[in-house]
Amino acid sequence: MNKIINKRNLVMFSLVGALTVGSLVASASDAPAKTEVVSSSSVSKVEAVNYSQSSTSSFKPDQLLRLLQQEKYERIYGQIGAEYKKVYSFKDFKKEAILYNKNATSYTRVSHVPLNNTNYYAWTDPKGEKTIQAQFDSKNKIEVIVFNKMKKYPQTDALRTQTTFQLPFQGEWFVTWGGSNELINYHYGAEQQRYAYDLIMVKNGFSYKGDPAKNESYFAFGQPILASAAGKVVRIVNDIHDNKPVGTENKEQIAGNHVIIDHGNGEFSYYAHLQKGSISVKVGDEVNVGDRLGKCGNSGNSSEAHLHFEVANSAELFTTKSLRVHWKDVDDYEQGTVIKAP
Structure with missing residues (x-):
């Protein structure tokens, strides 16, 4: 998987070792929404050193909210990682922290995902308007912290596909991004992929075993990907290299190797980032639910x-509108869900 928040957009992680991330929206629109913490200013080396020494002991993730309430901004900033400080000065951090603490009597945790020696947390205020997202490494260093306002799209949330879909794989998988808000689904702010899912395989808290730079180390790599509903194949791409080493990304061919199936009713399912050369169907093929399409990859x-995986109203990657999936057996698969398919 990938990290949830990175320095490209501060809303999704891209360094090896955390939550899986893959986007079908290019460049600046990768992010679900424009956060208010991003600054073009950078911290000087002197400032970074001073704040890194502002506290002699680190705090645990569950102490973050209390420290915010106590206005211990220097202590919090002292535990933020150096990479994030390059684009997020103490002045910016304090300004946003004060703004988002104002009139917020409490926050409720809505997500906690421990994976690959990192911990992602998301909180919201009682009104569901103000949010905090943070990721901690194995030593409780804050890799990213984001204050934001909750984006809501109730009209599209209420709609479901006419087609009923089943799971596009076999075995046990894990939802790293999925659901109908941006705290648990970073796709949510982008209309083209609002109800998309990023899915990996996890064993003992890790998505890989062995060298994390090799695709073959990841449990999901090479796993069969299946058609979620009957339909006609309308697009395939099968010749894009899988990213090597893991952690590099191909921003020129956003979806990588992929299959798109037309199910009628203006509903198209997308299966993206597949393994190079693994796709076993061709354009024009009629497929049934459970038919093999290709293998999970890292393209x-x-x-x-x-x-x-997502369903949208057309086969055009950059102009389509994502549709909320009507699943056969559940209402939705949200972040942190372990899925056991037949």
Whole structure:
């Protein structure tokens, strides 16, 4: 998988070792929404050193909210990683922290995902308007912290596909991004992929075993990907190299190797970031639910082997509108869900 928040957009992670991320939206629109913490200013070396020494002991993730309430901004900033400080000065951090603490009596945790020695947390205020997202490394260093306002799209949230879909794989998989808000689904702010899912395989808290730079180390890499519903194949791409080493991303061919199936009713399912040369169907083929399409890979805008699955109203990657999936057996698959397919 990939990290949830990175220095490209501060809303999704891209360094090896955390949550899986893959986007079908290019460049600046990768992010679900424009956050208010991004600054073009950078911290000087002197400033970074001073704040890194502002506290002699580190705090645990569950202490973050209390420290914010106590206005211990220097202590919090002292535990933020150096990479993030390059684009996020103490002045910016304090300004946003004060703004988002104002009139917020409490926050409720809505997500906690421990994966690959990192911990992602998301909180929201009682009104569901103000949000905080943070990722901690194995030593509790804050790799990213983001204050934001919740984006809501109730009209499209209420609609479901006419087609009923089943899971596009077999075995046990893990939802790294999925659901109908941007705290648990970073795709949500982008209309083209609002209800998309990023899915990986996890064993003992890790998505890989062995060398994290090799695709073959990831449990999802090479796993069969199946048609979620009957339909006609209308697009395939099968010749894009899987990203090597893991952690590099192909921003020129965003979806990587992929299959798109037309199910009628203006509903098209997408299976993206597949393994090079693995696709076993061709344009024009009629497929049934459960038919094999290809193998899970790490091609395109992907930071590790995972499946990006979504349903949209056209086969045009950059102009389509994502549709909320009507699943056969559940209401939705949200971030952190372990899925056991037949």
